Amino acid sequence: MKTPDAWKHVELICPAGTPAGLRTAVDAGAHAVYCGFRDETNARNFPGLNFDRAEMRAGIAYAHDRGVKALVALNTFMRAGEVDLWKRGVDDAVAAGADALILADVGLIAYASRAHPKQRLHLSVQAAAATAEAIAFYHERFNVKRVVLPRVLTVDEIAKLTKTARPCETEVFVFGGLCVMAEGRCSLSSYATGKSPNMTGVCSPPSHVDYREDGDTLTASVGGFTVERFAKDEAAGYPTLCKGRFCSQGKTMHLFEDPVSLNAVELLPKLIECGVTAFKIEGRQRGRAYIAAVVKAFRRALDSLETGGAMDVEELKRLTEGQSATTGAYKKTWR
Amino acid sequence: MRGILPAIVTKIAGILPLMPMELAAKTLIGNALAARPGLVRRLAEYAGATFAIDPVDCPFVFLVKAEGEGAEVKMVRDADGAAYDARIKAPLIVLAGMIDGTYDGDALFFSRDLSIEGDTEAVLALRNALEDAEIDPASALRVPERFAGPFNRSAELAFGFLRSALHAPAASGPKAGGTFDA
Numbered sequence: 001m002k003t004p005d006a007w008k009h010v011e012l013i014c015p016a017g018t019p020a021g022l023r024t025a026v027d028a029g030a031h032a033v034y035c036g037f038r039d040e041t042n043a044r045n046f047p048g049l050n051f052d053r054a055e056m057r058a059g060i061a062y063a064h065d066r067g068v069k070a071l072v073a074l075n076t077f078m079r080a081g082e083v084d085l086w087k088r089g090v091d092d093a094v095a096a097g098a099d100a101l102i103l104a105d106v107g108l109i110a111y112a113s114r115a116h117p118k119q120r121l122h123l124s125v126q127a128a129a130a131t132a133e134a135i136a137f138y139h140e141r142f143n144v145k146r147v148v149l150p151r152v153l154t155v156d157e158i159a160k161l162t163k164t165a166r167p168c169e170t171e172v173f174v175f176g177g178l179c180v181m182a183e184g185r186c187s188l189s190s191y192a193t194g195k196s197p198n199m200t201g202v203c204s205p206p207s208h209v210d211y212r213e214d215g216d217t218l219t220a221s222v223g224g225f226t227v228e229r230f231a232k233d234e235a236a237g238y239p240t241l242c243k244g245r246f247c248s249q250g251k252t253m254h255l256f257e258d259p260v261s262l263n264a265v266e267l268l269p270k271l272i273e274c275g276v277t278a279f280k281i282e283g284r285q286r287g288r289a290y291i292a293a294v295v296k297a298f299r300r301a302l303d304s305l306e307t308g309g310a311m312d313v314e315e316l317k318r319l320t321e322g323q324s325a326t327t328g329a330y331k332k333t334w335r
Numbered sequence: 336m337r338g339i340l341p342a343i344v345t346k347i348a349g350i351l352p353l354m355p356m357e358l359a360a361k362t363l364i365g366n367a368l369a370a371r372p373g374l375v376r377r378l379a380e381y382a383g384a385t386f387a388i389d390p391v392d393c394p395f396v397f398l399v400k401a402e403g404e405g406a407e408v409k410m411v412r413d414a415d416g417a418a419y420d421a422r423i424k425a426p427l428i429v430l431a432g433m434i435d436g437t438y439d440g441d442a443l444f445f446s447r448d449l450s451i452e453g454d455t456e457a458v459l460a461l462r463n464a465l466e467d468a469e470i471d472p473a474s475a476l477r478v479p480e481r482f483a484g485p486f487n488r489s490a491e492l493a494f495g496f497l498r499s500a501l502h503a504p505a506a507s508g509p510k511a512g513g514t515f516d517a
Contacts, residue, residue, distance in 0.1 A: 018377075018467035020436075047456050048377050048463025206456040213452060236445050287466045289506070290439035 009277055012302060013071065013171065014295045017049045017284035022059045022070075024288040029299030032069035034102060035059060035284065041074045041089040043126060044284040045201025057096045069099040075124035076201045077105045087111055094119050102148070103127075104198075113142040122171070123147040126198065128185060132164040139168040146171055148280065151178060152329050155267060159274035169277035174264040175294055176282025177238065178257065178328055179203075188241040192223035204240045211239075228259075235259075263325035265301050272305065336448050338426040338503025340392040349394040353410045360397055361408040363475045368406055370474035375401050377464035384457045387419040390427035421453035421461075428503045431494065433462070434470055437506045448504050 014030035016022035025033045036042025038050035051059060060070040072093035078086045086105065090112045093101055101119060103109045104126035112121055123129055123138050125148040138144040146169040149158060162170045179186065186203075190196040193208040204222045212219045216232035220239040227244030230236050237243050237259025246255050264271070268279065279302075281294050303309075368374060375382045378401060388397040396414040400407040411417050425433070429448055432438040440462045443449035451458045472490040473483035498506060 018463060020467045020469050046463065047379065047381065047460035048467075206459045209455040211450070211452055211455065213450060218447070218450065230447070233447060236447060238441075285463075286441055287439040287462070288436045288469075290442060293439075 010272060010302060011069075011171075011278040012295070012298055013278050013280040015176075015281055015284040015286065015291060016059065017044060017046075017286070019051065019055045019059050019062075021284070021288055021291050023062060024291045025295050026063050026066050026068045028292045028295035030068055030295050032071055032099070032278070033059075033063055034071040034073050034280075036073040036075075037089050037092070039085060039089070040079075040199075040201050041076055041086050043073065043075050043124075043197050043201045045076075046206065046285055049285060053092055053096070056093070060097045064097065070097070071100045071102055071122065072096070072098040073102040073124065074108065075102050075104040075126045077126075077198050078108055079199065083107070087115075090115065100145070109138065109142045109144065117143075120145050125150055125173070130161075132161060135161065135165045135168055139165070145169060146277065148172070151262065154332055155270050155274065155330050158271065158276065158330075162275045166275075170275070171278035171280055172264075172271060172276050173262055173282055174268065174271075174279040175298065176261055176286075178260070178262045178326070179242070186242070189222075192225055192241055194223075204238065209239045258326070260326045262328045264327055264330055265298065267327060267330055268301055269305055336391060336426055336429070338392075338428045338448070338498065338501045340427060340501065345392055345394060353395060353412070356395065357408060357410040360410065361406065364399060364401075364406045364408055366477050367468075367470045367475045368401060369404055370477075371468040371470060372404055374464045374468040374470075375403065377467055378460050381420075381457045381460040384420040384454065384461075385418065386457070386461060387414045387417060387422040387453075388430060389414055389422055389424040390430055391424050392426045419453065421451065421455070421457040423449065423451050423458060423461075425449040426501070426503065428494070428497055428501055432498070432503070432506065434465055435472070435494075436466065436469060437494070437498075438504065440466075443504065446504065 011031040013032045013034055014025040016025050016033040016035040022033050022035060036044060036050050037056065038052055039045065042050065044050065063070040074086060074089045074093065086108050090101060090108065094116045099120060100122045101112055102122045102124045103112060104124040109121060112119060121142060121144045123144050123146070128150050129135050129138060129147050130150045130153060135147050138147065147165065148171045149161065151173050153161070158170065158172060187196065189203045193205055195202050195205045197203040208223045210221045218230040218236065219226060220228045222239050222241060225241065227239055227241055242256040243254065243259045245252060248255055279298065281298060283290055383400065383402050385398055385400045388399055395410050395412055396417070398409040398411060398417055398419055414422060425443065425448060429438065429443060433440055440449065471487045473486045478486045495506065
């Protein structure tokens with residue numbers, strides 16, 4: 001277990017899709033919140049979500065007034081010929097007082113480190129830096145202070161990477177939606193809809209999603225492809241191709257990924273032991289109810305661990321996709 | 336779906352005239368939008384879309400179109416013949432909990448306590464705009480600010496009691512305290 005001094009550096013990083021979501025996360029016990037502008041510069045570019053410039057300034061001030069850090073995600077990849085949108089985002093986030101920028105595009109990272117050398121930079125999970133060499137490159141070349149590790153590593157791999165990455169910090173996801181691909185490299189959504197999380201900030205854009213009820217059966221399709229049929233009372237998941245149920249070799253099954261959420265609450269002690277600095281909750285697209293419940297539960301778990309108490313690992317299941325949870329790649333127990 | 340009203344309530348609601356209910360709904364929604372003008376701004380290109388809000392345990396459907404600082408509200412007995420861009424179906428107590436932030440929309444969708452059809456993007460825009468608006472009973476009923484706190488707390492208790500009595504999904508909103516139940 002970490003020394004009491006080391007506990008001071010453990011951070012719970014919480015999602016804030018809207019100003020109200022940000023206030024909810026701060027009030028629920030987040031050490032830091034992450035949010036993005038209302039455009040293609042962040043990977044949760046959904047209608048009705050995110051912050052305009054004034055909201056961002058007010059949100060960051062709200063967090064700072066309560067001793068909470070605010071991280072701004074500009075974690076999509078710049079489009080040729082339109083890089084000013086991303087550069088303006090960096091400038092405005094710095095001006096708004098962001099404690100760190102979460103970036104993925106190497107060109108944007110170069111711009112941010114040159115234009116704002118004092119600004120703290122984090123490497124987004126979208127950059128898929130899963131090797132010591134990649135982390136060292138971003139740290140040495142651009143002074144990136146923290147890397148959010150892709151959700152494809154085991155706990156042992158995280159331990160090794162965290163050790164070699166020092167003094168660059170590591171951050172890992174502990175709860176929420178999972179992505180089966182090495183982040184930043186998935187083309188399924190682009191193939192079906194022409195839009196992707198990496199470029200336009202949307203996976204399975206809702207403009208291309210259709211739900212149809214046929215009696216008790218719910219059919220979900222993306223870009224005209226039927227991805228799932230849910231029987232009566234069967235738990236549903238997100239309408240993404242990677243979590244679709246398809247027929248292959250005479251069997252109907254989830255070919256790529258089951259519709260489940262990551263819940264690594266029981267792995268927190270191990271991850272802290274590994275030296276991981278920050279624990280991220282996914283879900284900027286989720287509501288205040290989710291944010292309040294998950295942030296409170298994880299903050300309680302961290303506080304319990306710090307004081308040697310027990311953790312409640314069951315209470316989060318209800319909020320998970322498909323109503324079930326997994327430890328994902330951290331344990332790699334799947335088929 | 337959980338949280339269905341008893342059949343007797345549905346039956347009584349079926350004989351009530353629509354016009355007074357439509358007026359009441361229009362007033363409540365208009366008050367809420369006036370108190371939270373950011374909601375329509377956040378709807379952006381979906382301000383002007385018509386949403387069919389369908390309480391599956393009631394013999395009526397609300398057709399709501401938010402525009403400017405007001406809303407066009409129509410009530411119909413059945414949405415099937417009505418024109419709308421998107422339809423959201425759930426028991427009345429669950430829909431109320433979506434509006435005030437008691438429930439997370441995705442969690443309700445995963446558990447099949449809520450279903451949607453039509454323009455998915457419009458539904459998402461509405462859900463996100465409602466999330467940010469933090470609408471509470473006091474703003475919908477134009478309760479003076481000095482009474483808003485106690486009024487909202489009483490309403491929360493009443494809704495919590497109703498959710499429990501109707502076996503609706505447990506609350507997990509920002510005001511749910513240390514547990515998931517109200």
